[in-house]
């Protein structure tokens with residue numbers, strides 16, 4: 001492994017520049033197993049854990065390295081030793097969601113991705129509302145989404161489904177394919193040396209199958225889907241960054257049961273509603289019953305579906321609510337780190353004021 005070989009992992013001169021004079025080695029995270037990371041460096045692949053310094057400044061999951069991240073690490077004596085990750089480099093893109101359950105923290109799905117393949121199967125998995133949800137997050141990540149409709153061989157109404165997706169994801173790239181014939185090769189149009197693609201989507205939609213096709217061999221186990229509801233069984237457990245034989249990098253992500261929003265790019269995903277809203281009579285129009293509402297007029301005229309507006313509202317509401325909760329949680333975590341607790345912080349501030357007098 002050398003600097004040139006690290007370029008195959010997407011190393012740019014900008015990253016190299018940031019690393020010079022740090023006295024640390026550059027690397028890219030290729031895998032993660034709890035607190036232990038697989039990192040590709042100039043010296044080859046090594047295992048690394050997070051340093052105490054990074055631990056001290058990290059507030060939640062988003063501040064820790066994730067698969068796809070470029071990091072600076074302190075390498076110890078031999079390659080067999082566990083290296084120490086000192087810093088996470090600025091991310092070019094970040095796909096994250098709200099952690100499952102009641103937590104309001106972020107969970108990183110993949111970092112520094114150029115193209116996100118949003119995979120949706122054309123069997124019972126097919127759901128336009130869910131696709132809108134994925135698009136909102138993907139457009140906010142900084143990567144470019146491509147909608148990949150999988151299992152075309154199982155589609156009940158292929159032409160209609162493709163037309164509906166094309167209408168919903170107007171302007172976005174949409175491909176449909178099947179792993180049972182050569183149509184999967186369409187996705188290779190988006191694969192380039194030094195660039196990273198990530199596969200995301202529900203469990204069982206065929207992400208690993210497509211990656212195996214790209215790799216030309218089996219890299220991950222795939223498992224048959226339960227018949228009745230087309231739900232997969234979560235066969236991909238870890239995240240992995242792989243180098244494709246023809247160049248280019250790919251990140252497999254475990255199938256998601258749900259993609260809860262913390263963030264979203266609504267303008268990019270709902271450009272039609274944004275355009276309409278600009279024509280409403282009132283700037284603060286809520287598009288419910290105001291006179292001169294262009295959004296409601298479009299619904300009356302049949303050029304905008306009520307379902308789409310409803311989903312837009314629901315997603316926006318979810319993102320705003322979770323973002324507020326998360327902001328508060330981060331703020332509390334910061335206070336606890338600095339002062340021990342909110343109570344102690346107040347006591348310290350009070351004491352300082354007293355001293356000043």
Ligand SMILES: Nc1nc2c(ncn2[C@@H]2O[C@H](COP(=O)(O)OP(=O)(O)OP(=O)(O)O)[C@@H](O)[C@H]2O)c(=O)[nH]1
Pocket residue numbers: 150151152153154177178179180202203204205206207208209210221222223224225232233234235236237253254255256
């Ligand atoms: N009919 C048909 N079956 C497919 C196609 N692609 C994948 N499958 C099957 O669907 C099942 C699930 O495929 P996987 O590739 O494991 O799905 P995944 O998205 O990686 O699933 P997770 O790892 O759980 O996220 C397997 O039995 C595959 O053989 C396709 O194009 N057509």
Ligand SMILES: [Zn+2]
Pocket residue numbers: 277280281285286287288290292293294295296
């Ligand atoms: Zn309006």
